[in-house]
Amino acid sequence: MKFQLDTEDMETIKLTFSDEDLENELSENIQDFCYGMAAFFVDFAQKIGCDTKKALELKDLCFSCAGNDVEALLHAGILDEEEENEDNEEYKELRKKMKEAGFSEEDIAGAIRLAQACGGLEAATDYLDGVIKEANGISPKE
DSSP: OEEEOOTTOGGGOEEEOOHHHHHSOHHHHHHHHHHHHHHHHHHHHHHTTOOHHHHHHHHHHHHHHHHHHHHHHHHTTTTTHHHHHTTOHHHHHHHHHHHHTTOOHHHHHHHHHHHHHHTSHHHHHHHHHHHHHHHTTOOTTO
16 A cells, blocks of 8 residues: 655645555555554654644544544545535536635535535525625625
8 A cells, every 4th residue: 555645736646556555454454554554643743743641632632633634524424425416517626716716625525525515616605695694794695
C-alpha cells in the first residue's frame, strides 16, 4: 500500500493498492493502513522536533483532530457525492465554479448537499437569502 498526499492540493491524494493488497483480507489492509498512518504521524512528530514524551502528548490531539476531520468529511457526503451528482449538470457546474473560486472539497460537498435538500440550486439560493435576511433582522419575505 502506497500513500501520497499534498495537503495544499487535495486533488492529488493517492492511495495505491498492489495486486497483493487487493487479495488480502480486509483486516490485513486495515492493519497496513493504520501502520502507514502511524508512520506518517511519527515522521511528522520528528520533523517538528518532538521527543518521545512530546510526541505521545501530541498523538492524542492529532488523532482526535483527525477523527473530527473524518467525521466532517463523511457527514459532508464526500463518499456519496460523485455517485449522486454524476449526471446532474447543475451540480457539475456548481462544483466547477466553486473549485475555481478556491472552495474546499468539504465546502463544495456541503453546498451540493444543501442544494439537494432544498430541491435545486435556485431553491437553495432562496433559502440562503432568507437566512441572511433573518440574520440581519429583516423579514425573509421582504
